[in-house]
Amino acid sequence: MYKTIEAIMIGAGQRGSDVYGEYALRHPDQIRFVAVAEPDAERRQRFAEKHNIPLENQFETWQPLLAQSHPSTGSGQRFGQAAFVCTQDQQHTAPTLAALRVGYDMLLEKPMATTAEECRQLADVAEETGRQLHICHVLRFTKHFTKMRQIIHSGDLGEIVSVSHRENVSWWHMAHSFVRGNWRKKEDSAPMILAKCCHDLDILIWMMDQNSTQLSSVGSLMHYRPENAPEGTPKYCLDGCPAAETCPHYAPFIYVELLPLWRNYADTAKGIPRLAAQAQERAPGLVRALGNLAPSLREMADYRGWPRSVVAQDPTPENLMEALRQGPYGRCVYHCDNDVVDHQVVNMQFEEGASVTLTMHGHSHVEGRFTRIQGSRAELQASFGYGGSRIEVNEHRSDRSIRYDTSADNSSGHGGGDERLMNAFLMSLREGESAELELTSHLSTARQSLESHLMAFAAEEARLKAKVVQMEMFR
Ligand SMILES: NC(=O)c1ccc[n+]([C@@H]2O[C@H](COP(=O)([O-])OP(=O)(O)OC[C@H]3O[C@@H](n4cnc5c(N)ncnc54)[C@H](O)[C@@H]3O)[C@@H](O)[C@H]2O)c1
Known part of the structure; x- marks a missing residue:
């Protein structure tokens, strides 16, 4: 039996609470959250309740939480x-810098930072302090990309x-995250090539x-204008x-009916999950009725x-409609304050001579992500959905022709990558245990992640200035 890792959560939002928090609830033997910093009172309380965090370990922001662990401002004792x-x-x-120093x-969400200087600083301070700092590159933990690498x-x-890799962001995901949502403005978040494609x-x-x-x-912002x-x-x-019946972006169609999501599942799944997604798309009443017999339905x-x-925090149909009336996700996609691109192509030369293209678009x-690789002995085609x-x-x-089914073994997000990333991170913290080296070696340190982030900054500079960037100069 190994030691349960005690941890603090800074930012109990969608990723913090729904992904890593839920993992802890499913695996209480592996990890326990013992303190939280979150300015949104409802989110903070919900996280604290779920994880049994006492009031004195609940904070509105990260500064007082980390100050308590600092020898000059607090007890010098970490919470975990x-x-x-x-x-x-x-x-x-x-x-991140403050937490490393105490x-x-x-584990830091991607993108590690939004400027090259900050990314370098994070990598430097992680090394100076001798602490582990891993960036959440979840795709490395999927069966799909692990197999492709092999x-x-x-x-x-x-x-x-030659490699051609496409990041096909669906039109409704684009509208949700990059037109109406948190990643719509470069100034408030990051250029889309960094936010979406650092992975x-x-x-x-x-x-x-x-x-x-x-x-x-x-690339440019072509359509959502x-x-x-x-x-x-x-x-x-x-x-x-007036376009409520015809516009694909009509908000109740995306969030209340949720048809685009079920269609995505139905188009890429196989077997029973495919039939279930089709049924949910075509006959939701039947799925609800059968739900009494099958919990997954x-x-x-x-x-x-x-x-x-x-x-909506509690996304019942009524609450969703209420949130759409005046909230950000109910806005017309043509009347938002978005400025990130909806299509971009990056052409790259790799060290051993291959030409590599990354096409990202929101239509x-x-x-799904499609990859096509031409080698001198064989060609690979891959689809990740x-x-x-x-x-x-x-x-x-x-x-x-050799075919591999690389669908996830678990139902966690990012093709099973979320679950396996957490598993690897916790394994890497358990000293003395013979960790599964194969899995922990997929973790991406801040120093390793620096390269992909620099490529994203370089691609943005190349796009804006219409130039070819030599990575050596950029580094
Ligand atoms: N690894 C992946 O594949 C992946 C996927 C989606 C999002 N992300 C990244 O994860 C991060 C979080 O995304 P999200 O969708 O969970 O966002 P979110 O807005 O749902 O959550 C962020 C939370 O941080 C809280 N916060 C703000 N200021 C704070 C402070 N001073 N102290 C503590 N908490 C504070 C907010 O109130 C919010 O609840 C983003 O950087 C995003 O790009 C990564």
């Missing part, structure tokens, strides 16, 4: 061994000559085991929008997770 920083993008650096080992490393594809840039260099030497980029609004559309969908009928959980019918994932390798000489 680990700290999670799950605040918004621009609020990562200060709490001796916590840390195939590349096996040499079966021969020399890798993709990380996974490309992680799978290939080499860095990029130079890159260029094009006021001039593209259908005639007569009001600021909020529920203010009598009941969960589907009463689904409360993302993106609904972001719109996909079905959400909400409901399931697969890889196919076609050998040039034999014409043999």
Whole structure:
């Protein structure tokens, strides 16, 4: 039996509470949250109640929580061994530096920071203090990308000559996060190539085991602009929008009916999960009725997770409608204050000569990441989706086709990556235990994550200044 890790949570929002908090509730033998900092009183109390955190360990912000552990301002005693920083993008650096300096080992949400200087500082301070600082690159922990990396490393594809990777953000996810939601403005969060694609840039260099030497980029905010609004559309969908029956972005269609989410599952899943998602899409009344017999159908009928959980704390249909009336997620997508791109392409040269393209756009019918790799001996095609994932390798000489089902073994987010990332982080903290080296080696330290973040900053500079960036100069 191993020791339960005690941890503090900074930012009990969607990731902090719904992902890492829920993991702790499912695995009380592995981790226990013993203190929380969260300015939103409802979120703070809910997190504290779920994790049995006493009032004296509940804080409105991270400063007093960490001050208590500092020898000059508090007792010098930490609340536990680990700290999670799950605040918004621009609020990562200060709490992380402070927590490292009082001796916590840390899991920090991506992007690690929103400037190159802060990213470097985080990597430096983690090394100076000798603490662990890992960045939540969840894709490294998926069965899908782990398998793809293995195939590349096996040499079966021969020399890798060309890679084309697509991050197909669905039109409704784009509208939710990058037009109406938290990541819509560069100034408040980050350029989309950093916010959405630091994962993709990380996974490309992680799978290939080499860095990029130079890159260029094009892209813009093309569609979600006021001039593209259908005639007569009001600021909020529920203010009598004349396009309510035809506009795909009509907010109640996305959040209350939730049809786009079920369609995404149905399009990418197999077997029973596919049938269930189809049934939820076409006959929700039947799924609700059958929910009395099958708990998984009941969960589907009463689904409360993302993106609904972001719109309302208690996402009943009534509460969702109320939140959409005047809240950010009820706004017409053509009348928001968004400025991040809705499409961008990055062209890269990698160290061993391969040309690599990353295409990211927010207009996909079905959400997913597609990868195509041409090698001198075989070609690989891969699809990573909400409901399931697969890889196919076609050998040039034999014409043999080898298929792998790389769908997640667990139902956690990001194709099972969320669960396995937590598992690996906690394993890395348990001294003396013979950790599964394979899994913990997938963790990305701040120093390792620096490279993908620098590539994102370089891509943004290349796009804005229409130039080719030499990564060596940029580093
Ligand atoms: N790893 C991934 O794949 C992944 C996926 C989604 C989001 N993220 C990242 O996770 C981070 C959090 O995203 P989210 O969707 O959970 O956001 P969120 O807004 O739901 O949660 C952030 C929380 O931080 C709290 N907060 C603000 N100021 C604070 C302070 N001074 N002290 C303590 N808490 C404070 C907010 O009140 C909020 O509850 C973001 O950086 C986001 O980009 C990562």
